[in-house]
Amino acid sequence: MNLARLAQLVDGHGEPVNGCDLPPDDAQALAHTRFPNLSTCLVRDWTILDLETTSDEMEALRDRGLEPVMVYALNVVFDSRGRFNAGDWVRSSFQLSFEDNGFFLTKNTLYVLLGKGARQRITVSDLISLQ
Structure with a gap:
């Protein structure tokens, strides 16, 4: 991944999306x-x-009830299982469902997307670079 592409991913470029507006x-x-x-x-x-x-790949994911969609966040606010500290970054596993109020559900975790964010397409090679 080149630096310009990485900057787009981490700087919130893409289609604006509203998340959860609650404190x-x-x-x-x-x-x-x-x-x-x-x-x-x-x-x-x-x-x-x-x-x-x-x-x-799409069929294999959908056979498991998943979508080829993930969340990448630069700032963990709270993790109920203590896997991440406040301020850590996180990348989710594949999406099970997404609700308009900012609830992004995977098989193991509900990610609450606080405030405004973005949505964008990513290639597998770009995704691997985020690890």
Whole structure:
């Protein structure tokens, strides 16, 4: 990945997307009420990444109930399982579902996307560069 492409990914370029407008404590309480059995991770400075896939890759993901979509966030606010510290960056696993109020669900975690973010397409090689 070249530096210009990396800058686009981490600087929030892409289609603007609204996330959860609640303060973090209220967002955490709502997440726990709606999804009591899931770990939650509240994040800021996030981008939804639509992974460019082949039809075979797409089919393999969808057979597992997943979409080729991930979240990349530069700022973890809170992680209920303590996997990440405040201020860490995180990249989610593949999307199970996404709700307009900023709730991005994977098989193991509900990511609460706080504030405004972006959405953009990403290649597999770009994705690998984010590790």
